[in-house]
Amino acid sequence: MTIPDKIEQQQFDELLKYISVEKQKRVKQHKRPQNALQIITADILIRSIVHKKFKIKNSNIDFKTNEYGKPYLPGFSEFHFNISHSRKWVVCAVDNMPIGIDVEFIRPINFDIARKFFSHTEYNDLFSKSDSERLEYFYELWTLKESYIKAAGKGMAIPLNSFSIQIINGKITIESQTQFTDYYFRKYDIDVNYKLAVCAKNNLFPDNIIHKSFDQLFEEINK
Numbered sequence: 001m002t003i004p005d006k007i008e009q010q011q012f013d014e015l016l017k018y019i020s021v022e023k024q025k026r027v028k029q030h031k032r033p034q035n036a037l038q039i040i041t042a043d044i045l046i047r048s049i050v051h052k053k054f055k056i057k058n059s060n061i062d063f064k065t066n067e068y069g070k071p072y073l074p075g076f077s078e079f080h081f082n083i084s085h086s087r088k089w090v091v092c093a094v095d096n097m098p099i100g101i102d103v104e105f106i107r108p109i110n111f112d113i114a115r116k117f118f119s120h121t122e123y124n125d126l127f128s129k130s131d132s133e134r135l136e137y138f139y140e141l142w143t144l145k146e147s148y149i150k151a152a153g154k155g156m157a158i159p160l161n162s163f164s165i166q167i168i169n170g171k172i173t174i175e176s177q178t179q180f181t182d183y184y185f186r187k188y189d190i191d192v193n194y195k196l197a198v199c200a201k202n203n204l205f206p207d208n209i210i211h212k213s214f215d216q217l218f219e220e221i222n223k
Contacts, residue, residue, distance in 0.1 A: 001041070001045065001211060001212045001217065002214075003034075006034070012033075015041075015044065015218075018043070018218075018221065019040060019044065019047075023039070039085075042084075042092070044221060045092050045217060046083055046092055047061050048218075048220045048221040049081070051220070054076070058221055062074065066153060068153060069155055070154075071083075078097075079096065080094065080096065080097060081099065082101045084102045086105045089103050089194055089196075091103045093198050096202070097200065098200070099151050099202075100146070100200070102142075102146035103194055104143050104146075104194065105193060105194055106135065106136065106193055108135065109135070109138065111134070114138060116161070117142075118160070118161060119163065119164040120164075121175075122164050122165065136195070140187065140195055143187075144185055144187070145160050146197070147185070148199045151201070152179070162176060163175065163178075163181070164176070172186075172187070183199050183200065183201060184201075184203040184205070185199050186198045186200075188209055
């Protein structure tokens with residue numbers, strides 16, 4: 001879903017009531033309104049899904065995090081979810097097995113970052129691309145790699161250069177001598193200025209994604 005560039009302070013304060021006190025404190029630390037709105041919207045998005053799926057009142061939804069910071073819903077071991085946001089987009093993926101999702105706005109970068117975070121194989125693949133293809137390919141790899149470490153539930157505890165992802169004729173593969181590689185990937189096109197990737201234990205990806213409006217989100221959580 002996409003979020004507005006900005007909202008009125010009164011509406012912002014109203015949205016805060018939907019999230020936990022702990023998350024409210026985190027939101028208030030952000031100086032940029034869009035960052036704060038991203039966090040609130042992402043939290044309410046997964047709350048609306050939990051509310052609809054399990055008929056739990058929002059006030060009774062209490063997320064916890066594992067030792068690496070990945071959130072989960074206690075008492076529902078077969079409900080897995082992950083959230084990501086970048087600029088105007090907030091996205092969420094759910095499944096009955098571990099899953100990760102990442103969305104990134106495509107902006108110019110210094111490709112030296114690839115030397116630090118990409119494996120040798122990925123770095124060579126990146127620079128085998130033409131100048132016109134290289135930036136988009138960087139973000140394809142980056143979102144795939146981020147979705148993997150998020151699905152694995154360990155985040156940056158897994159060094160990004162400790163595994164290799166390759167895209168060959170549309171097929172996405174992962175290789176690593178130190179990490180689990182029994183994961184599957186899917187890329188989705190949501191916006192020409194963004195890249196989106198999902199990684200999951202299940203190889204059952206929907207062909208389409210569900211788009212929700214900002215207003216629809218709050219209608220659902222209030223039902």
